[in-house]
Amino acid sequence: MNRDGAAPASIDDVMTLLAERRYIGDRPLATSIYLSLQLGKPLFIEGEAGVGKTEAAKVMADVLGARLIRLQCYEGIDLAHAVYEWNYPRQLLHIRLLHETSDRSAAEKQIYSPEFLLRRPLLDAIDNHDPVPPVLLIDEIDRSDEEFEAFLLEVLSDFQISIPELGTITAQKPPFVVITSNRTREVHDALKRRCLYHWIDYPSLDKEIAIVRARAPEAAEGLAREVAQLVQNLREMELYKVPGVAETLDWARSLAALGATSLDPQLVDATLGAALKYQEDLIKARETLPELVARSRGGGGSTPLAPAGQSPSPGAPPRSGGGG
Numbered sequence: 001m002n003r004d005g006a007a008p009a010s011i012d013d014v015m016t017l018l019a020e021r022r023y024i025g026d027r028p029l030a031t032s033i034y035l036s037l038q039l040g041k042p043l044f045i046e047g048e049a050g051v052g053k054t055e056a057a058k059v060m061a062d063v064l065g066a067r068l069i070r071l072q073c074y075e076g077i078d079l080a081h082a083v084y085e086w087n088y089p090r091q092l093l094h095i096r097l098l099h100e101t102s103d104r105s106a107a108e109k110q111i112y113s114p115e116f117l118l119r120r121p122l123l124d125a126i127d128n129h130d131p132v133p134p135v136l137l138i139d140e141i142d143r144s145d146e147e148f149e150a151f152l153l154e155v156l157s158d159f160q161i162s163i164p165e166l167g168t169i170t171a172q173k174p175p176f177v178v179i180t181s182n183r184t185r186e187v188h189d190a191l192k193r194r195c196l197y198h199w200i201d202y203p204s205l206d207k208e209i210a211i212v213r214a215r216a217p218e219a220a221e222g223l224a225r226e227v228a229q230l231v232q233n234l235r236e237m238e239l240y241k242v243p244g245v246a247e248t249l250d251w252a253r254s255l256a257a258l259g260a261t262s263l264d265p266q267l268v269d270a271t272l273g274a275a276l277k278y279q280e281d282l283i284k285a286r287e288t289l290p291e292l293v294a295r296s297r298g299g300g301g302s303t304p305l306a307p308a309g310q311s312p313s314p315g316a317p318p319r320s321g322g323g324g
Contacts, residue, residue, distance in 0.1 A: 007037055008063070022214040023052070023059040024207060032198040033060060042156055042177035044192055047200035049182045050244020052211075054139055056200075057178035061135040064176065067128075070137045071121035073144040082148070083122045083161060091116050112165040125175040126161050136175040141191075142184045149191050156194045203245060205232050211245055212252050219252040220261040227252045230263065230296035231275060234285065243275040250274040265293050 008014045014030040033056075036043040045053045061068035071082055079085075091111040119127070125136040141149070155161060159171035179195060181187055203211060205228060212224040219227065231248045243251075251274040260267050269289060276282050285292065 042195040044195035050246035053180040057137040067134040133173040142181040219256040
């Protein structure tokens with residue numbers, strides 16, 4: 001549903017709504033979103049870091065006129081951070097305030113009531129009373145452990161959560177669920193089977209130019225094209241972490257903020273940290289920077305600037321990481 005309460009009527013409708021919000025998606029993504037809404041199934045979006053996975057969920061919340069509830073996954077995440085926990089300090093204070101002659105069993109019922117429950121993202125999404133069901137973003141599921149994945153199976157299968165003191169809470173209005181993964185590890189098949197799957201790859205040059213123009217309008221048209229070409233050339237190099245679309249946008253905005261209307265080698269060198277996040281990558285890029293800038297300003301593609309298949313040196317940082 002969108003802000004007027006109507007669900008997107010077609011795949012074309014989804015594409016139009018995404019474009020209106022300056023999200024440059026393709027028809028396969030729009031199809032996955034449409035089917036996920038129609039079938040009531042979670043959407044599992046996988047891809048390299050920085051290609052727009054998280055942004056897709058944010059835009060869909062705006063499209064549907066729904067509240068976005070985000071659960072950021074990390075190693076060691078547990079029920080207390082993802083689902084709920086009891087407000088122990090408040091419970092203790094309440095017990096102290098009770099009169100000594102108060103009935104103990106009644107007091108226990110009081111302190112284990114919803115009033116003393118701290119609702120975390122999963123419980124907030126399941127036990128919602130929103131006019132429009134919220135969008136639940138489970139971000140970077142690959143950073144969590146397998147035990148947490150196993151718990152999600154109940155949530156995604158039946159949209160319910162069991163709280164021993166209160167019973168089972170079932171969603172009256174199941175949320176629209178988007179799960180993202182940077183594929184730093186494989187997610188279990190049992191979780192994927194409960195979802196529709198979509199892979200977002202790095203965009204083509206034309207699509208990346210369109211993204212920069214839509215999301216960074218302050219960048220001149222020529223600059224948008226040259227920055228997109230420059231990032232495309234960087235992705236052909238053997239880097240520890242190639243830049244994603246998020247880095248392309250940061251770079252274009254940085255250069256525009258410095259008054260650039262086209263690539264200038266000095267400004268490119270000064271702002272290289274907007275695109276590359278490892279010292280080893282910065283050194284490697286600077287070794288070929290004049291050639292990179294010349295090729296990008298020429299608008300043409302390039303052959304790989306480092307031998308294909310070259311392995312990073314021992315002890316180098318991994319290629320994975322970052323946001324989606």
